[in-house]
Structure formats: C-alpha cells, structure tokens
Amino acid sequence: MHSSRIKSHTVITFLFLATTAMLFSFTMSALCAEPALKDASFIPQWSPQAQFAGYYVAFEKGIYRKYGINLTMKTGGPQSVPVDLLEKEEVDFGTVWLSTAIQKRSQGIRLVNISQIVQRSALMLVAKKGRGITRPEDINGKKVGMWRDEFRLQPLAFFKKFGLNVTIIPQSYSVNLFLRDGVDVASAMWYNEYHTIMSAGVNPDELTSFFFHEYGLNFPEDGIYTLERSFKKDPAVVCSFAKASVEGWQYAFKHPDEALDIVLKYMAMANVPANRVHQKWMLGRMKDLILPEDDRGIAIGALAKQDYLRVAGELMRNGLINQAPGYDDFYKECAKYAEK
Amino acid sequence: MLRNKGIAFKLVLFFTLSSACIFTAIFTYNYFVSRQMIAKGIEENAGNLIMTTTNKIGTLLSATQKVPENIAYFLENSTNDEQELFQVLYAIVEKNPEIYGAAIAFEPYMFKKDRKFFAPYFYKAYGAINFKYLDEHYNYFLWDWYQIPKEIERPEWVEPYFGEGGGILMSSYSVPFYKKVDNKRQIAGVIVVDISLENLRNIVSSIKILQSGYGFLISKNGTFVTHPLKEFIMNETIFTVAEAREDPQLRDVGRKMIKGGHGVAPMWVKSAVTGKSCWMAYMPITSSGWSLGVLFPQDELMADITSLNQIVLFLGITGLILLAVAVVFIARSITGPLRHMAKATEHIGAGNFDIELPPVKTGDEVGRLSEAFSFMRESLKEYIGELTEATASRERMESELKIAHDIQMGILPKKFPPYPERTEFDIYATIKPAREIGGDFYDFFFVDDEHLCFVIADVSGKGIPAALFMALTKTLLKAKATMGLATDKIISRLNEDLCIGNDMSMFVTVFCGILNVKTGEVQYTNGGHNPPLLIKGSGDVAYLEKSGELLVGAMEEAQYTARTITFGPGDSLFLYTDGVTEAMNERNELFSEERLQKELSECQDKNVDHMVSEVMQKIEGFTGSAPQSDDITMMMITYKGK
Numbered sequence: 001m002h003s004s005r006i007k008s009h010t011v012i013t014f015l016f017l018a019t020t021a022m023l024f025s026f027t028m029s030a031l032c033a034e035p036a037l038k039d040a041s042f043i044p045q046w047s048p049q050a051q052f053a054g055y056y057v058a059f060e061k062g063i064y065r066k067y068g069i070n071l072t073m074k075t076g077g078p079q080s081v082p083v084d085l086l087e088k089e090e091v092d093f094g095t096v097w098l099s100t101a102i103q104k105r106s107q108g109i110r111l112v113n114i115s116q117i118v119q120r121s122a123l124m125l126v127a128k129k130g131r132g133i134t135r136p137e138d139i140n141g142k143k144v145g146m147w148r149d150e151f152r153l154q155p156l157a158f159f160k161k162f163g164l165n166v167t168i169i170p171q172s173y174s175v176n177l178f179l180r181d182g183v184d185v186a187s188a189m190w191y192n193e194y195h196t197i198m199s200a201g202v203n204p205d206e207l208t209s210f211f212f213h214e215y216g217l218n219f220p221e222d223g224i225y226t227l228e229r230s231f232k233k234d235p236a237v238v239c240s241f242a243k244a245s246v247e248g249w250q251y252a253f254k255h256p257d258e259a260l261d262i263v264l265k266y267m268a269m270a271n272v273p274a275n276r277v278h279q280k281w282m283l284g285r286m287k288d289l290i291l292p293e294d295d296r297g298i299a300i301g302a303l304a305k306q307d308y309l310r311v312a313g314e315l316m317r318n319g320l321i322n323q324a325p326g327y328d329d330f331y332k333e334c335a336k337y338a339e340k
Numbered sequence: 341m342l343r344n345k346g347i348a349f350k351l352v353l354f355f356t357l358s359s360a361c362i363f364t365a366i367f368t369y370n371y372f373v374s375r376q377m378i379a380k381g382i383e384e385n386a387g388n389l390i391m392t393t394t395n396k397i398g399t400l401l402s403a404t405q406k407v408p409e410n411i412a413y414f415l416e417n418s419t420n421d422e423q424e425l426f427q428v429l430y431a432i433v434e435k436n437p438e439i440y441g442a443a444i445a446f447e448p449y450m451f452k453k454d455r456k457f458f459a460p461y462f463y464k465a466y467g468a469i470n471f472k473y474l475d476e477h478y479n480y481f482l483w484d485w486y487q488i489p490k491e492i493e494r495p496e497w498v499e500p501y502f503g504e505g506g507g508i509l510m511s512s513y514s515v516p517f518y519k520k521v522d523n524k525r526q527i528a529g530v531i532v533v534d535i536s537l538e539n540l541r542n543i544v545s546s547i548k549i550l551q552s553g554y555g556f557l558i559s560k561n562g563t564f565v566t567h568p569l570k571e572f573i574m575n576e577t578i579f580t581v582a583e584a585r586e587d588p589q590l591r592d593v594g595r596k597m598i599k600g601g602h603g604v605a606p607m608w609v610k611s612a613v614t615g616k617s618c619w620m621a622y623m624p625i626t627s628s629g630w631s632l633g634v635l636f637p638q639d640e641l642m643a644d645i646t647s648l649n650q651i652v653l654f655l656g657i658t659g660l661i662l663l664a665v666a667v668v669f670i671a672r673s674i675t676g677p678l679r680h681m682a683k684a685t686e687h688i689g690a691g692n693f694d695i696e697l698p699p700v701k702t703g704d705e706v707g708r709l710s711e712a713f714s715f716m717r718e719s720l721k722e723y724i725g726e727l728t729e730a731t732a733s734r735e736r737m738e739s740e741l742k743i744a745h746d747i748q749m750g751i752l753p754k755k756f757p758p759y760p761e762r763t764e765f766d767i768y769a770t771i772k773p774a775r776e777i778g779g780d781f782y783d784f785f786f787v788d789d790e791h792l793c794f795v796i797a798d799v800s801g802k803g804i805p806a807a808l809f810m811a812l813t814k815t816l817l818k819a820k821a822t823m824g825l826a827t828d829k830i831i832s833r834l835n836e837d838l839c840i841g842n843d844m845s846m847f848v849t850v851f852c853g854i855l856n857v858k859t860g861e862v863q864y865t866n867g868g869h870n871p872p873l874l875i876k877g878s879g880d881v882a883y884l885e886k887s888g889e890l891l892v893g894a895m896e897e898a899q900y901t902a903r904t905i906t907f908g909p910g911d912s913l914f915l916y917t918d919g920v921t922e923a924m925n926e927r928n929e930l931f932s933e934e935r936l937q938k939e940l941s942e943c944q945d946k947n948v949d950h951m952v953s954e955v956m957q958k959i960e961g962f963t964g965s966a967p968q969s970d971d972i973t974m975m976m977i978t979y980k981g982k
Contacts, residue, residue, distance in 0.1 A: 143491070169491065172482040176499055179561060182491030199579045200561035201595045277580040 037070035038237050042093040043085055044076045045222070048266035050282035051191060052076075052095070053259045054117070054290075058248020060262045067240040075270050083109060086227055093241055095222045098303075099150040099311050105330060106321040110228040113331045115242040116303035117249065118221040120289045122190040123154055125210040126197065131184045134208050136162040136215070142184035145171035151187060153314050154212045154219055161215065175200070191285035195278055219314075220307050221289070231332055239334035246301045253287045256280070303331045347678075348671035355667045356660060363656045370652070374645045379619070382636050383604055386621035389547065390602075393555065394623050394632050396543050401497070401627045404439065405513055407432055408531040409495065412517040415444070415528070420451050426460060426471075432533065433462045433469050439533050440464055440503070440510065445480050446529035447490075450519070463534070486530045489516040493527075497628040500537055500565050502574065509537040509565065509573070511628075541566045544632065550640040552614045560629040562594050568613050581612065593620065597631035600624040611635055677706050681713055693721040741804060745777045748807055751814070752781055756949060759786075764857040767794065768948035769975035770956065772919075778971035779806030779848070780917045781814050785821070790858050793821045796869065796915040796975050797850040800891075809846045813838065813892075817852065827852045827865035828902035831892060835867070835900070838893035847893040851915055860907035860979045865900050867892040870918055870933075873940055877910025881941040883933065909981030912948070914940060919970035923959050926966045931959055948976040 044052040055073070058064055064071040074080065074091060082094025083101075087109050096104070101111050125144070127133035133142065136158070144166045146152055159166055169183050175193050178186035179200050188194045190211070198204060212218060224242055231238050252259035260279055267274040291300060298304050305327050312324035345353075411428060418424065425444055432442045441463030451458035459474035474480045481487065485498045495515040503510040512534045519528040540557070544566040547555030557565040562577035572581075578594035581587075593605045602623040609620040618635040625632060639646070680698040687695040697717065700710045749771065756768050769782045779799025787793050795817055799810045816837050820830040830852055838848070851872060853864035864884075868891035871883045884905070890898040907913075916936070923931040939958045943951050952974050959972060 169487075170482055172484065172487065174484055174499070176484045176561070177487050177491060180488050180492055180496065182488050199577045199583070200563075201577070201579050201591075201598045203595075273575045275575055275580055277583045 037065065037068055038234070039070050039072070040064075040092045040237065040241060041072040041074055041090075042241070043074040043080060043082050043091045044095045045082050045097075047075065047077045047272045048263060048270050049192075049272070050260065050263050050279040050286060051222070053252045053263050053283050053286065054249030055095075055245055056248075056262050056266050057252040057255075057259050058244050060265075061248070061251060063244045063247050063251070064241070067244040069237060069241055069244065071241075075266075077270075082225070083111070086111065086225065089227070092230055093224055093226050093238075096225045097150055098220045098223055098308070099153055099315060101223065101225055102308075102312050102315055102325065102330070103150070103320055105325045106315075106323065111225045112228045112231050112329075113223045113225055113303055114231065114238055114334055115224040115245060115301040116220050116307075116331075117223055117245070117301060118286070118289045119298060119304075119307075120221075120292050121154060121212045121217070121219045122192075122221060122285065122289055123151060123212060123219070124188055124190050124194065125155060125158070125185050126178070126188050126194060127185045127208045127210075128181070128202070129206055129208055131181070133184060136164070136210060138208075139166060139185055140164045141166070143167045143169050143182075144185040145169050145178055145183040145187055147171050147187050153318060153320075154217050155187065156318070157217050157314055158210070158212060158215060161217070191282040191289070192278075195281040195285075199275075199278065217310075217314075218307065219311050220303065223303065228329075235332070235334075238332075242301060242334045249286075249290060249300070252283065253291070256283055259283060302333065346671075347675050348668060351671045352664050352667050356664045359660055359663055363660065367649070367652060367656060371645075371649055374648075375642070378641055378645060379606070382619050382621070382641060386604060386619075386634055386636065390621055390623040390632060390634055393543060393547060393634075394625050397540055397557075397625050397630075397632070398627050400438070400540060400543075401513075401625065404436075404533060404535050405495070405627060407436060407439065408442070408513060408515040408533050411444070411531050412515045415517045415531070416519060422460075426462075429460060429462045430469065433464060436533075438535050438539070440536050441534040443474060443480075443532050444529060445474060445486055445532065447527055448481075450528045459529075485512045485514045485532050489514045489530050490527055497560075497630075499559050499561055499563065500574065503534070503536070509541065510534050511537055537565060547634060549634065549636050551637070552611060552616065552640065553618065553634065553636050554611075554613065555632060555634045557625075558594075558597060558631050558633065560598055562598050565630065572612065585610065593622070597622050597624070597633065598629070600626065600629065600631075607638055609635065611637060616640075673702075674706050677710055681710065684713070684717075688717060688720065691724075693717060693724070741777055741807075744804070745773065745807060748777075748781075748811060749773065751811075753784060758784070762857065764980055765792065765855065766948045766978045766980065767792075767976070768952050769796075770952055770973070772956065772968070772972040774802075774919070774968050774971050777804065777807045778802055778919075779810040780919065780971035780973040781810050782915070782973055782975045783814060783818065784975075784977075785818065787821055787824060787854060790856055792855045792857055792977075793852070794855065794915070794975065794977055795821075795850065795852045796872075796917060796973060797848050798869065798917040798919075798971075798973070799848045800846055805844060805846060809838075809848065809893075813848050813850070817850070821852070821854075826902050827854055827863050828900045831865045831867045831900040832898075835892045835898050836896060839896040842893055845894070847891040849917075850892050853913070855907070855977065855979065857979075860909070860911070860981060861904060862907060862913065863902050863904050865889070865902050867900060870916060870921065872916070873914040873937060874905070875912040875914060875940060875946075877908055879941065881937055883937070907979035909979060910946075912946070912951075912976055912978040914951070915975040915977075917971060917973040919968075919972040920955070920959060920974060922970060923963050923972065924966055924969065925963050931962050935962070946978070948978050952976050 042055060044055060048056065059071055059073050076082065082091065082096055083104050085091040086094050095117070096111065098116065101113060105111050127139065132138060144155070146155055146168050169177070171177070171187055175186055175188065175196050177183050179197065179202070186193070188197065197207070224245060226238055260276060260283060263279055264274050264276060308327050308331065312321070315321045316324060411432070429442050429444060433439055441461060443459050443461035445459035448456045457475050459480055460471065461474050462469055462471050488498065489496045493516060495513065498512045498514060500509055500511040502508065512532050514530045514532040516530050517528050518525045544555045544557050545568070554568045556567045558578050559565050562579050563574060564572040564576055567573055578597065579591055582590035582594060589608055593609070596603065605620040607617050607619060609618050610616065611618050614637065617638040619638060619641070620633055620635050622631055622633040624630070677698045684695045684697055697714050698710055700707050752771060758767060767784055771780055771782065779801065780797070782796045784792060784794040797813060799806045799813060813834065816834050817830065820833045825833065831850060834850070849869035850867040851864065851869040853862050855862050866887035866889060868889060871886050873881055873883055875881050889900050921931055921933050921936055936955070939955055940951070943954055945951065955974060956972070
C-alpha cells in the first residue's frame with residue numbers, strides 16, 4: 001500500500017517533468033534560433049599585417065558572426081587590389097584609401113564609404129638631421145624619395161605650401177636608398193617604413209619627421225568600402241560589417257598581445273615574413289591613427305566632412321578628378337541604418 | 341653581551357671570523373684576476389678568430405668586386421656594341437664560379453636613343469647559362485641594386501635577399517658606370533653581379549665556440565644574414581632583437597657594428613639560442629659594410645675557473661671548520677683548568693682548603709698558574725692556621741686584660757654617697773672606660789677625721805702598661821696621703837717613687853686635693869692635670885688657674901707647690917680628665933673646655949650626681965656615634981659647711 005503510493009507519485013512527477021522539458025525546448029528553439037548568417041567576403045588592401053589587426057581580430061574572435069555575418073576573409077597583396085575585386089563583385093567589402101576611393105568613384109566605380117577607420121595620415125616624410133634638415137624649408141633643393149599616385153598628393157601639396165623645389169626620386173618598397181643617403185628625404189608610412197628605418201639602427205632623435213596632419217594636410221587613409229548597389233540591397237548587413245569591424249579594432253587595442261598573436265598567425269598562413277616587434281609598433285601606431293589623442297570629436301569609424309572635402313579638393317587641384325562626388329552619396333553613416 | 345661569553349667562544353669567533361675575512365679577500369682577488377685573464381684571453385682568441393673569418397669573407401667579396409669594377413672601366417670608353425656586351429657578360433658568368441648572374445643595365449636611352457630599357461642579364465639556372473632582358477615589367481630603375489649606386493655614385497653591396505625560387509641567400513654588387521656625352525661625364529648605367537652567400541654562410545656557421553657559442557653576420561641595415569636561428573635570417577635586425585629584449589645596450593652595439601666599429605661587448609649580451617650571458621666580439625667586413633659578431637658564452641668560458649673556484653671555496657670552508665675545531669680544542673685545554681680553578685677558588689673562599697686542584701700537566705702559563713695556585717692554597721692554609729691560632733691567643737689575652745681592667749675599676753670607690761653620715765660635703769665620681777684599657781682613675785678617702793683627700797689622675801698611654809702604672813700610682817698616692825703630708829709633698833714623693841725604674845718613661849697627670857671639712861679650706865697640687873672648675877654657690881663657674889707644674893713621673897727633680905682655696909658653703913669643685921674635653925664628634929670637633937664650662941654653668945640642678953650625669957649626657961649627645969677613644973672620668977665635690 002505504502003510502496004504503491006510512492007510509485008504512482010513518481011510516475012506523475014516524471015510525466016510532468018518530461019512535458020515541461022519538451023515545452024521549454026520548443027519555446028527556446030523558437031525564440032533563440034539564430035537568424036541564418038549572411039555570407040559576405042572582405043579583403044584588406046595588403047597582405048596580413050597589424051595595419052588590419054581589427055579585421056583579423058573581429059574575424060578570429062567571432063565578432064562578425066555575432067553581427068550575423070558569415071565572413072570569408074580574403075588575403076590581400078600586390079596581385080589583389082580591393083577596388084578591382086569590388087568592381088568585379090568578387091568581394092563584398094574592402095579597405096581603400098580615401099583619396100583612391102574618391103578617384104575611383106569619380107571614374108565611375110560607385111564605391112561607398114561605410115566606415116572611415118584611419119582618421120589621420122600615416123604617410124609622412126622623414127629626413128636625417130645629419131643631412132641638415134630640421135624644418136620644411138630645409139628640404140628645398142634636396143632629393144626626395146616619393147612613391148607613386150595618391151602617395152604623392154600630400155607631399156606635393158606640402159612642397160607647394162612651403163614653396164619648395166625638390167628633386168623627386170622614385171621610391172621603391174625599400175628604404176635602403178634613404179639609409180645609404182641616396183636621397184635626403186624619404187616617404188614613409190609611420191606604422192611601417194618609419195620603424196624599418198629605426199630597425200636599421202637609426203635613432204628617432206637622428207630623424208626629422210614631417211607629419212602632414214601637422215601642416216593642415218591631413219588625409220584620412222584606410223576606410224571600409226562596398227559598392228553602392230550592395231549597400232542599397234541590404235544596408236543592415238553592410239552596417240553590421242562596419243560595426244563589427246570597429247568592435248574588432250576596439251578589442252585589438254584593449255588586448256594588443258592577443259591581437260598580435262592573431263595577426264602573426266595570419267601572416268604565417270600567408271607566408272609573409274613576420275617580425276613581432278615590427279607588428280607591435282604597427283599596432284601601436286594604428287591606435288594613434290584610428291583614435292588620435294587630439295580627437296576632434298569624430299567618432300571612431302566616422303568620416304568628417306571637412307576631411308572629405310580637403311582630400312577631394314586636393315585631388316581636383318591636381319587634376320585627378322573633375323568633380324568631387326557628393327559627401328552624402330559617398331559616405332553612408334551606418335549609425336543611421338544599423339539600429340532598428 | 342660578548343663580554344660575558346667564554347674565552348673558547350671568543351677565540352673561535354675571532355679566529356674564524358678573521359680567517360674567513362682573509363680567505364674571502366684572497367678568494368675574491370683570485371676570482372677577479374682569473375676572470376680578467378680569461379677576458380684577455382677571449383679578446384686575443386676572438387681577435388684572431390674574427391680576423392681570420394672577416395679576412396676570408398673579405399677575400400670572397402673583394403674577388404667578386406673586381407669583376408664589375410673592371411667592366412665599368414671598360415664600358416666607360418667602349419662603343420655600345422650589343423654583341424660585345426653579350427660576350428663580356430657571358431664570360432663573366434661562365435668564368436667566375438662564385439658569380440650567379442650578371443647584368444649591365446643602362447639608363448633610359450643611354451644605350452640607344454630609342455630604347456628606354458636596356459639591360460641584358462646572364463644567369464645560371466638548370467645547369468646552364470640563361471639570358472634575358474630586364475624590361476619595363478621588372479622596371480629595374482626602381483630597384484635598390486640600380487638606384488643606390490646611381491644616386492650615391494659609388495659601388496655598393498645591396499642588402500642580401502632570397503634569390504628567385506627562394507632558398508638561396510644572395511647579394512649583389514653593383515657598380516655605376518659613366519660615359520661622356522657632349523664632353524660631360526654622366527651616368528650611363530649600372531653593372532651588377534649576383535653572388536650566392538652560401539659560401540659565406542658556411543664560413544660563419546662553421547664558427548663554434550665551446551658548446552653553445554656561435555657567429556653571426558649582419559648586413560649594413562643590421563639584418564641577420566647568417567644566424568643559428570633560421571627565423572632570424574632576413575627577418576630580424578639586431579635592432580629589432582634589441583627592441584624585443586628592451587636592451588638599449590644591444591642597440592648601441594648594433595649601431596657601432598653597422599658603422600664599421602669593432603670591439604668586445606662584455607657579458608650582458610644574451611645568446612639568442614640559449615639565453616646565456618655572452619661576451620660578444622665584433623668586427624666589420626669593410627668591403628661590404630657588413631659586420632661579423634661572435635658570441636662567447638660566459639659560463640662556458642668560465643667553466644674551468646668556476647670549478648677551480650668551487651674547489652677553492654670548498655677547501656677554504658673545510659679549512660675554516662678545521663681551524664674552528666682546533667681553536668675549540670686549544671681553548672678547552674686552557675679554559676678547562678681555569679674553570680676547575682675558579683670552582684676551587686669558590687671552595688677555598690668558603691674555607692675549604694682540602695678541595696682537589698686540577699693536576700698540573702703542562703709547563704705553559706696555565707700549568708704555571710695551576711702550580712702557583714696550588715702553592716697559594718698551601719700558603720693560605722698555613723697562614724689561616726697560624727692566624728687562627730694567633731687570634732685565639734690574642735682573644736685569650738684580651739679577655740684576661742678585660743678581667744684585669746674590671747678588677748682595676750673595681751678598686752675605685754663606687755658607692756655613692758660614700759659617707760652618708762657626713763653632711764659637710766657631697767662627693768660624686770664616675771668613670772666611663774674606653775674600649776681599650778686606659779689609665780684614668782679617681783680616689784677619695786679621709787686622711788683623718790677632718791681631712792678628705794680626693795684625687796683624679798690620667799696615666800699616659802693605654803693598655804696593660806697604663807693599667808699597671810695606674811694601679812701603682814693609686815697605691816703609692818694613697819700611701820703618701822695617709823702619711824698626713826701636704827699635697828705638694830704627696831705629689832713630690834709620688835714623683836720620686838714613680839721616676840725610679842721608670843724605663844718606659846711613663847707618666848701621669850694628677851690632681852690631688854685635701855678638703856678640711858670643718859673650714860672648707862682646700863689645699864691642692866696639680867701635677868700637670870687639666871685644671872678643675874670651681875663652681876661657686878652663686879652659680880659662677882671658672883677654671884682654677886693653671887699650675888704650670890710638671891707631669892708626675894717624668895722628671896725626678898720636678899718641684900710641686902701646694903695652693904689653697906676656701907670653699908664657702910655651696911661651692912663645688914668639678915674635676916675631670918682630658919677624656920671629657922677631648923671627646924670628639926664625627927666631624928673631629930673637640931668637646932672643649934669652653935663647652936664644658938658652658939654646660940656646667942647652665943646646669944640648674946646642683947646636686948653632684950645630677951650634674952655629673954648631665955655632663956655625661958651632654959658628652960654622649962655631642963659625640964653621637966663616634967667611637968670613644970679615651971676614658972671619661974669626672975668627679976665633683978660640693979662643700980656644704982657645718
């Protein structure tokens with residue numbers, strides 16, 4: 001009698017629990033089913049390095065996934081130019097210099113900027129103090145190593161501003177010509193060549209650095225671009241990508257060592273010689289360029305109109321474009337689209 | 341603290357500490373000198389090794405340098421004959437096994453007016469000599485090998501690079517050449533030869549120093565051209581390594597190296613392979629501006645010295661321990677007998693002379709001390725024995741003397757009032773003997789019915805002679821007095837008798853008086869005694885005038901006179917010995933005659949016994965706890981009349 005009562009009680013309890021569990025699981029799957037991830041692809045404008053740490057970190061840490069994107073990360077390099085791939089629709093997103101993107105758009109490739117990551121020019125001129133150069137005026141009559149195309153815009157504007165006559169020597173990928181005193185002034189990216197020069201035994205105090213943003217010639221550089229068509233089709237996913245990328249950068253700056261590990265891993269995968277110290281320098285400078293200390297109140301990832309107009313204006317002055325694309329057509333501020 | 345420790349402890353501490361100091365000093369000196377010697381050895385060895393290696397590399401490179409330099413000279417004056425150029429280039433690649441490839445690259449339109457790019461290139465590949473033109477796709481104008489010598493206008497070794505197809509590390513030597521155009525010498529192009537650096541790498545990687553030392557080569561940019569760690573080669577510079585290690589010293593050395601310096605960086609350079617501290621010697625390869633570094637692992641270099649030092653240290657410590665043990669042993673041999681003797685001394689101090697002393701084993705100081713100690717114990721034992729005996733006999737004698745003294749005191753009249761039936765006068769006397777037996781006495785007796793003779797005397801000296809002399813004096817005096825003589829005669833006779841056979845030259849002061857109780861007339865003679873005080877019934881107190889007469893017993897022919905005073909009723913005479921006036925307090929002040937006179941005149945109660953007692957109290961009050969040095973004797977006589 002006693003035992004049978006226990007038995008019936010147990011059965012009832014079991015049935016109750018089983019029903020509850022089933023109900024619960026149905027409800028959960030209905031509520032929490034991830035909306036199907038949307039496929040997208042991305043390419044940075046060069047082979048893996050800390051210049052793109054934010055994207056690799058966002059990819060590696062599942063931030064794109066969190067924003068509903070199943071991303072394919074393509075490896076950049078000299079043979080894979082993002083603008084070309086974007087134009088051919090072989091890739092959905094890519095990083096491009098602001099000046100390049102404006103030119104391309106005016107040439108008919110309808111790129112839109114969905115996030116201006118690098119706010120400040122990393123392009124700079126360096127000179128050896130030992131060659132008597134400590135002020136912009138000292139460059140007059142000297143040999144200056146210069147890269148091609150958009151890398152010349154700022155230096156030329158700079159020379160014009162100070163009325164300098166210089167001998168332009170085409171500059172290759174190495175800084176050896178500068179190190180051997182074959183040129184007096186060299187072009188450099190702050191996060192890259194500048195450190196290469198230091199890594200060849202030149203001390204910073206032996207160099208004079210000309211940062212263009214200090215001379216009113218700031219050109220924001222790397223931004224994230226997509227085709228206008230893609231943006232119109234699904235602004236939500238485009239802006240999710242932009243936001244995830246920004247979050248990736250923020251994570252990288254907060255966890256620099258982890259970010260470096262991730263970058264070095266991708267460098268190894270791409271068979272690119274990797275030097276941790278160099279990448280560490282690069283990540284540190286990217287932080288300075290993306291989050292400048294004298295923040296002009298521009299939110300991370302935003303394109304300031306005055307920066308846009310300055311770059312477009314300089315392009316026009318140099319005859320590289322005939323007409324500047326409209327700021328609002330060119331820049332799609334994702335804050336307006338992403339939140340729903 | 342240390343003061344209370346034993347000798348053994350102090351000895352061990354002192355010897356061990358001082359030896360340890362000496363040892364440490366020697367050890368340290370030895371260590372540093374041997375290290376310096378090693379360092380010097382390294383510098384010499386390193387110098388030789390590095391010199392040989394850099395020479396080898398230098399020869400290798402400068403042999404290569406000659407070829408394009410000669411061509412440059414040749415081209416300067418040659419006509420631009422394409423066929424001739426091909427032959428020359430082909431010959432260079434064919435005839436020089438170390439040369440992998442060679443090109444002559446012309447400035448735009450310098451070879452022919454219509455050719456911007458002209459650069460024939462012969463190179464070895466697939467076991468044959470191949471040919472190609474370096475063209476606009478390659479755009480040789482932008483390459484370091486072309487641009488650098490052109491801009492700096494002198495030959496240059498370009499930074500090493502991995503050859504096409506990877507794997508082989510190469511470098512190129514490029515030489516600018518010039519031509520005269522319109523009588524102006526201007527740049528015409530660059531001759532370049534490529535060489536494999538494999539031979540050079542083999543030379544450097546053959547450097548093996550002890551177990552883990554190695555050599556490395558850096559380029560002009562500080563880039564590692566050879567290094568035991570493969571990932572360093574062409575990927576790290578000495579400066580990125582310094583940056584990663586946060587080692588500014590390494591950066592400084594790197595700068596010296598790429599600037600063509602040479603030297604030795606001591607100790608703080610860490611091996612990239614083992615992480616050990618190393619000495620790093622470096623020397624430039626002048627032909628290319630590269631630099632060779634060789635790391636000598638510190639601990640491996642010092643291994644012999646370290647093991648030697650360990651042995652020395654071990655020996656030193658063992659020696660110190662042995663020394664400490666020996667010191668303990670020696671100290672024990674000293675302190676053992678000393679402790680034994682200390683204990684024996686305690687016993688001896690407590691009077692136990694039969695305690696056993698440590699046996700004398702040695703002839704050293706401790707042995708002699710034991711011997712002396714033993715002798716001292718025997719002497720002490722003997723002395724104490726004698727002393728005990730002497731003390732006992734002295735005590736016996738003293739007690740006998742005491743008895744004699746008591747008897748002597750007993751012969752003085754002690755009963756007061758002595759003549760209760762006599763109303764004409766009162767007499768009272770007291771004597772307080774000093775601890776030692778003294779020679780004071782007093783006496784009074786009737787010579788006949790009317791005449792009372794009273795005497796007070798003080799014999800010179802103390803002790804038994806004084807006591808005997810006093811007894812003699814008293815007896816003689818009484819004998820003379822009872823003969824009915826006048827006082828001067830009594831004293832004279834006494835003097836004569838005492839002088840006879842007085843070899844000891846003893847003497848006595850005596851005051852002798854005879855009172856006629858009927859008339860109150862007093863006849864007296866003072867034989868050198870303190871003058872008594874006359875106390876009038878009216879209360880006046882005055883000393884009798886000093887007689888100026890001699891002590892008794894000193895000179896046989898001394899003359900004495902008798903004087904007379906007459907008492908009125910109530911007059912008194914106070915007699916005393918010098919024990920009264922010369923009583924001394926703790927400040928060595930005398931009671932004095934003045935004080936005595938004063939005390940007497942202040943006395944209210946004129947009864948003889950009361951007055952004498954009161955004076956005695958005053959004396960005791962005055963002297964306090966100061967010991968009494970002389971007998972105090974006082975006598976007072978008051979005439980009352982009939």
